[in-house]
Amino acid sequence: MPRLPSFLRLLALTLVVATATATATATALTAQPRAVDGRVRRPVNVNADSTGMGPAAGTWVTLHRVGKDTAGPIDSVRTDAQGHYRFRYTPFGSGDGVYFASTTWGGIAYFTPPLKNAESRGDDAEITVFDTTSVRFQLTVKGRHFIVGKSDTTQFRTVIEVFELSNDSLRTLVATDTTSPMPTWSIAIPASALDVRANDGEISPDAFVAGPGRVSVYSPIAPGIKQVAFSYKVPNSSFPLSMRAEGGAVVFEVLLEEPQGFVTGKGFANVDPVALEGRTFRRFLSQDVQPNAELIIELPSSGAPARNLYIAGLLVAIGLLMMVVLMRSMQRRAASRVAVEPTMRPRESDAPWHERLAQEIAALDETYARIAEPSDTVKQAYNTRRTELKGALAAALADLGTRR
Template sequence: MHRARWFEFIRRPLALLAGATLLVAADASAQSAAATSAGGAVRPARTVEGRVRIPVSRGGDSTGMGAAANVWVTLHRVGKDSAGPIDSVRSDAGGRYRFRYTPFGAGEAVYFASTTYSGIAYFTAPLRVAAASGADTEITVFDTTSRTFPLSVKGRHFIVSKADSNEMRTVVEVFELSNDSVRTLVASEATGAAPTWSVAIPAAAVDVRANEGEISPDAFAAQNGRVSVFAPIAPGVKQVAFSYKLPASSFPLRVRSESPVVVFEVLVEEPQSFVRGQGFTAVDPVALEGRNFRRFLAQDLKADAELVVEVPAGATPGRNLYIAGLLVAVGLLMMLALTRSMQRAAAKRGVVAPSLRPAEPTVPLADRLAQEIAALDAIYARQESPSDAVTAAYEARRAELKAALAQALAEAPAGR
């Protein structure tokens, strides 16, 4: 779902609210009491002013966007003490909506707005300021289609662990899929409906399961040597992550790229491992969760390209692979960079590209970098007990973004 990739940390509380449509605010006395902090100070009221937009074929603005009028917009609160919708309103003829609310309960609670369009939920960024407006409160919705079309693969990560005591290796795969259309792709409700996306996995794969990412296990299936996703895929980039186990006898392992891939990364745990394939190059190894991985990269891989993953025979048994969450976070960072690159390339061609956070072409680079920092912070916040490796990766990327933001602010015209 649009923008859901960095709202995964609120997915479980929201699941309990899936049936909510019309909301009734709590009585005034209860709200007043709740608005008082533990220290006795009354928190000031906040406002949210935004708009809901949708791509249109005619009558829109210069970016091809028009107003989504008369749709319900819901204000949510998610905190450790409680989670739920607190107000709702319909957008006006111009797609505009407005909320006034008073924060209550735990101070670290997150507030955000959402709307459901054609059965698909879309979200704003976290509302962290007293008067939220602009890009942080804009919600872009899309019409849906069940007519399948290929999704482009912006990034693919293939991670192979050491063999365990049963001579089984855990493989984690992470894909960054891009819907380059202006419609949300949904699975058809017809019998035998085609999935929104599918990819082959080795025939010997067992214990196939969806990993932490943007796809609910309920929308994930593995059968007949393929992994299939039935979740809606909105315009922009969406991440799919899954894992499986392979017997040692499956190696050397041949992997085929069914579609073109912008960046293909392979990580293999043993130092004696090797990846053969056109375009693949060994780069500096990486350490994840205290374990070392050889790293191989290829760019602009063509469809039907093949690679072979070679591992040493009789390797020392290792632990199961516990790095899926980190790889999803690492993959997301690549996804953010790819999305920004797509936006810049499209802007040069005068084309409006689907994006992770749709924004006007005139949004300054400094603002976009600030939004990426906020998104990265939200991803890290969802980790209940982040490891040292995850924390290091987060801090390193945040430092890079902050440095880029400082440079962008320094280069901004005076008076900005």
């Protein structure tokens, strides 16, 4: 594309700046004032046997704006005796700005949903806070999704795990504040897993730690449902993959991109396949999975590597057979040198040793020629064995010439 003359480029830039300025000005002029009328609640003991929700009085609530141009707090106010708070504000800046209110309770931040309406009240402006505890208790796995992709060129498969964790208590679970803090949640992963990382979700990567055969989460988990997602890679050699449903699951879903993949485990059923991002997955589903229930994920190995592995094994077997034949022949020849004259030839029913070596080389070459795309392992096995046979053949011919 030809470049514009300098004065035209300057004119175009001026028009872009002018348009952006006009848009921002128009947005500021047409923006209508908004109101937020909400409350902050917390669990309270109604009596010795029950807990209800009461006001969180005297806590600071902050109104925030987050946009591409600016981000930060706009205003703050304390809740009254009934836990109510109010804000009045006028949107400003770029049109992509998001507004929300937050408060901090027990060192944990809690937020409203994005404030989209001219008047936000009720559930849209309500914030529920909870006391914290570091005493570990079991989180309910409402949903577990185990997704296995196809094998890549390095013979690895990408696995994505997604959990919906439910804190059914009235306290926010936090990591212990010690030199060796206990995580708020942890789960086992295959020992062969590599490149483990947190995915986009409700868990900050800073609060996600991967160790040998295990991942741990250290972020606070408030009452309700929180999603945890992470991914890793496992080699094809890890399959069939045997695993335990640690902690169980209300719903356990396994998705396999391999058309011939299969899941074996109590309660798992093959249901209709699903399409994700243009890729089709076999789907296996089980409900009310008991803690530590066992399942096995079976996947077919890649055709070419399996065939190459078979052929490599065949070549190794041929090599071992030839070594046995060679050792026996050498033993017979050594014995013949002691019992008979050196010029005595083998029986006519026995093929000469050099001819048998030549036949083995020909058979080895014929087997190798049938391989369309031999792997490096096959090539190395073939070249090594052929060199050995050629050396043995040269020695046999030299010995034959000497005897003649």
